[in-house]
Amino acid sequence: MPTKAWSRPEELRARLRKQWQSQRLLKEWLQGELALPVRLPIRGPSPRDLRERFAEANAWADDWQHAGEDEPFRLEMQTVNNQRMGRQTLPRQLVLTDETALFGWIGELEAFSRFRQLVERLGARWPQCRATLASQPFRLLELAPRIDALCAVLAWFETHPRPDRYLRELEIPGVDTKFIENNRQLIHDLLLTILPPDRYDASVAGLAQHGFERKFGLRYDPATIRFRLLDQRLALGGLTDLNVPLAQFSQLRLPVTRVFITENKINGLAFPPQDNALVIFGLGYGVDQLGRIDWLKEKQIHYWGDIDSHGFNILAQLRKQLPQTRSLLMDEATLLELRELWVDEPQPQRNFDTGPLTAEEATLLDALWQQRWGHNLRLEQERIPFSRLQRYLQQLDQPRQEAI
Numbered sequence: 226m227p228t229k230a231w232s233r234p235e236e237l238r239a240r241l242r243k244q245w246q247s248q249r250l251l252k253e254w255l256q257g258e259l260a261l262p263v264r265l266p267i268r269g270p271s272p273r274d275l276r277e278r279f280a281e282a283n284a285w286a287d288d289w290q291h292a293g294e295d296e297p298f299r300l301e302m303q304t305v306n307n308q309r310m311g312r313q314t315l316p317r318q319l320v321l322t323d324e325t326a327l328f329g330w331i332g333e334l335e336a337f338s339r340f341r342q343l344v345e346r347l348g349a350r351w352p353q354c355r356a357t358l359a360s361q362p363f364r365l366l367e368l369a370p371r372i373d374a375l376c377a378v379l380a381w382f383e384t385h386p387r388p389d390r391y392l393r394e395l396e397i398p399g400v401d402t403k404f405i406e407n408n409r410q411l412i413h414d415l416l417l418t419i420l421p422p423d424r425y426d427a428s429v430a431g432l433a434q435h436g437f438e439r440k441f442g443l444r445y446d447p448a449t450i451r452f453r454l455l456d457q458r459l460a461l462g463g464l465t466d467l468n469v470p471l472a473q474f475s476q477l478r479l480p481v482t483r484v485f486i487t488e489n490k491i492n493g494l495a496f497p498p499q500d501n502a503l504v505i506f507g508l509g510y511g512v513d514q515l516g517r518i519d520w521l522k523e524k525q526i527h528y529w530g531d532i533d534s535h536g537f538n539i540l541a542q543l544r545k546q547l548p549q550t551r552s553l554l555m556d557e558a559t560l561l562e563l564r565e566l567w568v569d570e571p572q573p574q575r576n577f578d579t580g581p582l583t584a585e586e587a588t589l590l591d592a593l594w595q596q597r598w599g600h601n602l603r604l605e606q607e608r609i610p611f612s613r614l615q616r617y618l619q620q621l622d623q624p625r626q627e628a629i
Contacts, residue, residue, distance in 0.1 A: 251362035263321040297326040386424040387442025450474040455499040475518040487529040516546025529553040533603030544581035570603040
């Protein structure tokens with residue numbers, strides 16, 4: 226038996242198909258890195274195979290010759306000397322001489338032709354966009370029926386920089402809001418290539434939190450802050466539970482001493498009354514937005530999150546914005562005294578900056594990472610009895626009471 230299977234046309238074609246499916250072939254073509262002709266070595270019979278399985282080897286070579294008659298590839302042959310059978314000519318290499326042969330052999334010539342037309346259409350007006358298109362070739366192919374719409378969007382932003390309108394207000398012929406929303410990433414990447422640097426906000430990274438709108442000067446549904454005034458005397462027109470845009474919240478300059486921040490909605494709704502205090506809740510990783518509010522920098526900030534990697538990550542991000550932030554019930558004693566309430570943390574987070582954490586917080590986080598007390602454990606804030614929160618709040622007031 227052969228030590229290794231002899232190459233078959235379908236095997237080599239499948240290898241190239243994988244490169245197509247990974248988008249590698251289109252990326253290399255677009256970047257001018259597609260090496261043509263493509264040469265694929267053919268693994269054939271060894272000298273021992275020719276001695277022991279000559280008929281099978283001969284049939285294998287004939288199959289390759291017949292395949293080459295109907296396919297766009299060319300075969301390069303080699304002559305080998307066999308002591309028993311004499312000189313034998315065997316296929317050595319499969320050669321695809323050009324793009325038509327390459328993409329035709331793997332059954333993607335039509336798709337490649339369509340892709341080339343799309344690139345030529347965009348490149349005729351914006352030649353600098355070729356490198357960007359290489360990052361999402363299949364996405365561009367999907368948009369082939371709407372290439373006119375894509376060009377119209379790019380042209381519109383080119384002539385209307387920082388329009389200060391909602392997407393819904395843009396009147397681009399042949400384009401609806403959904404088209405832009407569904408293709409933000411590709412449009413975003415192309416606009417960064419097409420527009421001069423002064424036409425967009427380079428400080429905005431990614432598309433999260435209305436990143437597309439913020440980068441290109443569009444209006445968007447503003448972020449809101451949900452908060453409760455814990456001191457009835459501070460009620461605004463009789464209201465103590467409010468949800469307002471971030472910009473408006475930053476203008477309130479509420480006369481509070483302390484600001485509590487908790488992730489859990491019910492914790493925020495049930496938070497006990499406190500003199501000269503409010504509680505913000507439900508922001509999650511959006512806590513970094515609080516750094517834009519100047520008057521918070523003058524307040525005592527207490528953050529109450531889960532005792533797990535995500536809770537400490539959010540705490541670290543918040544403390545970067547508001548360095549005076551203190552953690553609330555996120556300590557080792559609370560964790561170990563409530564073992565019966567531990568649950569699993571499904572996807573612990575490890576790669577984040579722990580520099581803003583205190584030594585005690587960092588030590589506790591490291592113990593969680595090292596599985597000191599169990600596998601991926603966490604203590605969720607909503608599981609902690611409210612009596613512990615009340616004791617914490619009483620301790621906060623003790624220095625003030627003693628001073629009186």
